[in-house]
Every structure is written in structure tokens, then in C-alpha cells.
Amino acid sequence: xxxxxxxxxxxxxxxxxxxxxxxPGLELKGQFDDALVGLAFLQDNPVDVVFLDIHMPRLTGxxxxxxxxxxxxxxxxxxxxxxxxxxxxxxxxxxxLLKPIAFERFVQAVQKVRQQLxxxxxxxxxxxxxxxDVTPTAPDAMFVKNDHRLQRVAFDDILYIxxxxxxxxxxxxxGKVLTLQSFRRVEEVLPPDRFARIHKxxxxxxxxxxxxxxxxxxxxxxxxxxxxxxxxxxxSLIKAYxxx
Numbered sequence: 754x755x756x757x758x759x760x761x762x763x764x765x766x767x768x769x770x771x772x773x774x775x776x777p778g779l780e781l782k783g784q785f786d787d788a789l790v791g792l793a794f795l796q797d798n799p800v801d802v803v804f805l806d807i808h809m810p811r812l813t814g815x816x817x818x819x820x821x822x823x824x825x826x827x828x829x830x831x832x833x834x835x836x837x838x839x840x841x842x843x844x845x846x847x848x849x850l851l852k853p854i855a856f857e858r859f860v861q862a863v864q865k866v867r868q869q870l871x872x873x874x875x876x877x878x879x880x881x882x883x884x885x886d887v888t889p890t891a892p893d894a895m896f897v898k899n900d901h902r903l904q905r906v907a908f909d910d911i912l913y914i915x916x917x918x919x920x921x922x923x924x925x926x927x928g929k930v931l932t933l934q935s936f937r938r939v940e941e942v943l944p945p946d947r948f949a950r951i952h953k954x955x956x957x958x959x960x961x962x963x964x965x966x967x968x969x970x971x972x973x974x975x976x977x978x979x980x981x982x983x984x985x986x987x988x989s990l991i992k993a994y995x996x997x
Contacts, residue, residue, distance in 0.1 A: 754867060757798075758784040759791040759814070760806035760831065764903035765852070768896055769804050769831065772859045779863060788812035792820060800826050802847070802866045807832040818844050827866045833898050833933070852903070853895040853934070855942045895942045897923065897932040904930055908947060912961045912973045914939065916954040924973065951987050952980035965991065 756779060758769045766784050773781045782800050785791030788809045795803065803826045807814040818828050828844065833852040847869060848862035896903040910925040916936055923930040936956065940948075943956075950956045951970055955977045963971040968984070970977045979987055 754778060754802065754863075754870065755780045755782050755800040756802045756804065757782050757791065757795060757800045757826075758804045759786075759788060759809070759817070760784075760804070761786045761788070761809045762806070762903050764896055764905070765806065765831070768854070768903070769859075772854075772856055775856070776860060776863055788814070788817050792817055795826065796822060801870060802827040802829060802863075804829050804831050804850075806830075807834065815844065818846070827869060829862050829866070851938055853897055853938065853942050855895075858941065895939070897921075897930060897934055897939075899930055899932050904932075906930055908944065908958075911943075911948070911958050913955060913957040913975075913977060949983075949987055949990055951983050952978050953982070959990070 756773060758766055758773070758781065760766050760769065763786060766786060770781060770784055773779050782798060783791070783794050785794065788811055792812070799822070803821075805814040805818060805828055807830055809817075812820075814830060814832070821828075827847040829848045829850060830846050831850045831852060831854060847866050850858060850862055893909070894905050894907040896905055898904075906923055906925065910927060912924045912926065914936075915922045915924065917931075919933060919935075921932050921934050921936065921939065923932065936950065940950065940956070947960065948956055948958055957970060957972050957977065961972050963974075965971075965979075966976075968979050970979060
């Protein structure tokens with residue numbers, strides 16, 4: 754299955770290209786940070802699927818999708834904004850990936866396209882993501898939008914994350930990163946065995962917990978509250994880690 758990537762953010766291009774390289778049977782034919790250049794390529798070089806960012810200068814992903822030859826490639830939109838989901842499906846998009854994009858979610862989208870491209874009469878078993886002797890490398894970091902760039906944040910560096918209305922402040926061993934993102938999206942990316950939500954406004958790295966006392970958790974010298982909603986699940990998780 755052939756594909757192309759269109760995204761004006763270099764880090765997003767690199768991340769998706771790396772994901773493509775990890776999925777056997779998925780061949781990357783081109784990656785473009787200019788929508789018009791990418792459109793010209795696709796008009797002369799048909800591919801099976803296009804990973805298409807929505808917010809791009811000169812031509813948005815939604816506009817570009819309508820200019821592709823018909824019948825054209827399957828479209829998987831990639832964006833940091835969820836308000837375009839309905840419009841994307843009106844354009845018959847195969848999937849809609851919200852940044853930061855987890856590798857597992859990327860693979861799901863690819864598999865969906867594989868199934869869509871199979872002939873209706875085909876009764877063969879679903880195509881596996883990788884041969885039995887190939888294990889995709891689990892991601893060790895996530896990319897979050899910070900100012901006008903995608904910033905890489907290693908999981909090992911994260912101390913805790915604090916919610917600030919529409920924003921999240923990610924506290925790391927080397928500093929702070931402010932990003933326009935929801936807890937829901939970040940929780941989908943973070944390894945659940947290494948991080949825990951303890952409050953509507955706080956998520957912590959379990960390995961960074963210094964101590965737990967009277968309904969609070971200390972991380973990096975700061976006491977963070979444990980919310981009633983999360984208390985039981987957090988206590989069970991701590992016991993599972995033999996920390997109590």
C-alpha cells in the first residue's frame with residue numbers, strides 16, 4: 754500500500770514518516786510541507802492513502818482533499834484540532850487523527866484503509882500489522898504543539914502534567930512545556946502503566962512520586978491533590994506497584 758504525507762510542520766512530517774517505516778507493507782512515496790507542491794505530486798503520482806494535515810498555508814487540507822483526482826486516494830486527516838471532524842467525514846475521510854498521534858492509533862487508521870481497499874468478494878483473513886518476527890518499537894516520547902512547532906517530550910522526562918483550562922503545562926526534568934491540548938488526548942498517548950490521573954487538573958508519572966500523604970502526592974517537591982473521583986483507582990494502582 755502506497756502513501757504520501759502533507760504537513761507544513763517538519764516534526765510532524767518526520768514523525769509520520771517514521772511511523773510509516775515501522776509498518777510493513779506501507780510504502781512512503783513522498784512527503785511535502787507545501788500543500789500545492791504535494792497536490793501537484795498526487796495529480797501525477799497516484800497513491801493509496803494520503804496523511805493530510807488540515808491547517809496549512811495557502812491551501813487547507815479540507816480544500817486540497819476536494820481537488821484530488823477522482824477516484825482518488827483514501828484520506829486520513831491529521832490535525833491538532835477536533836472541530837473539523839464532521840467536515841472531514843463529509844469528504845469521506847477514512848480516519849481523523851488528533852495530534853499528538855500515538856503509534857497504535859496510526860496503525861489502526863492504516864488497517865482501516867487496508868480493509869477498505871480489499872475487494873468486496875475477498876474473504877481472506879485480515880492483514881496483520883507486522884510479521885510474527887517483527888515487533889514495532891513502542892514510542893518513548895510524544896510530540897505536542899508548542900507555539901508554532903511540534904515539540905518532542907520524552908516520557909522519561911515527564912514529572913507531572915497540570916491542566917489549565919484549554920492548555921496543559923507539562924513539567925519535565927529540564928523545564929516546562931505549555932501546549933494547547935486536552936487530558937483525554939494526552940492520556941491516549943502516555944503509557945498507562947507509567948502515568949496516572951490523580952485529579953481533574955493533574956496527571957503524574959508514577960516513577961516520580963516521592964511520597965503520598967493525607968490525600969496528596971508529592972512530585973518534584975510539590976504537593977498535588979488527589980481528587981475524590983480518582984482516589985480509589987489511584988490507591989489500587991499504587992498498591993499494585995507495591996508502594997503502599
